[in-house]
Amino acid sequence: MADLITKWATQVAETELSSELPRRWAHTKGVAQRAADVQRLLGMSGNLLLAAATLHDIGYAPRLAVTGFHPLDGARFLRDEHGADKQLVRLVANHSFALLEAEERGVREVLASEFPLLEEPLLVDALVYCDMTTTLDGGRTTAEERVAEIRGRYGDDSVVGRFMRRAAPEIFAAVGRVKAVLAAQPR
Structure with a gap:
């Protein structure tokens, strides 16, 4: 059963991203x-x-980009078109400290009321870790390099740049917490 959600997620993400946004798919x-x-x-x-x-970046798909804020657009798509699991939708909506970017965009209350944060810190941190240690092309990187790349791509004065400056300490802390848990695990 658990494997079914993964297969479904891969199918949905590939359908929405692979041909339109191959780099985002990578x-x-x-x-x-x-x-x-x-x-x-x-x-x-x-x-x-x-x-x-x-599914975290599904909201970048051109046909889904209603508000232009990919966490919100992706979560609404998953909820409204697929009736996806509520926890899954909330993770997508709030991935990588999206509430801070929502605040920059003036939609924090909308995001927070439609998709409240999950109360599972390690799960939330793990998604941040996965997203923020992966390059735009799908390779491995450090959180510091990823934040610098995003800021460079969008510019420090952009909405995303301002968000990244604010979120960087939280991102680094989340990645550090996951690294600590990984280091404590037996191999």
Whole structure:
């Protein structure tokens, strides 16, 4: 059963991203690979992490980009068109400190009321870890390099640049927490 959500997530993400946004699809596959590498840390929530990692950027798909804020657009698509699991939708909506970017965009209350944060810190941190240690092309990187790349791509004065400046300490802390849990695990 758990495998079904992963297969479904991969099918949906590939359909929406692979031909229209091949580079975003490459990033998505890399993030999903990081999730597969760390999902054992989460026990029963491991498959939820893998599905969320696979779907986290679905809102970039051109046909889904209603508001232009990909976490919100992706979560609404998953909820409204697919009736997806509520926890999965909430993870997609809030991935990588999206509430901070929502604030920059003036939609924090909308995001927070439609998709409240999950109360599972390790699961939330694990998704941040997977996203923020994966390059746009799907390769591995450090969180510091990823944040610098995003800021360079969008510019420091853009909405995304301002968000990244604010979120960077939280991103680095989340990645550090996951690294600590990984280091404490027997191989």
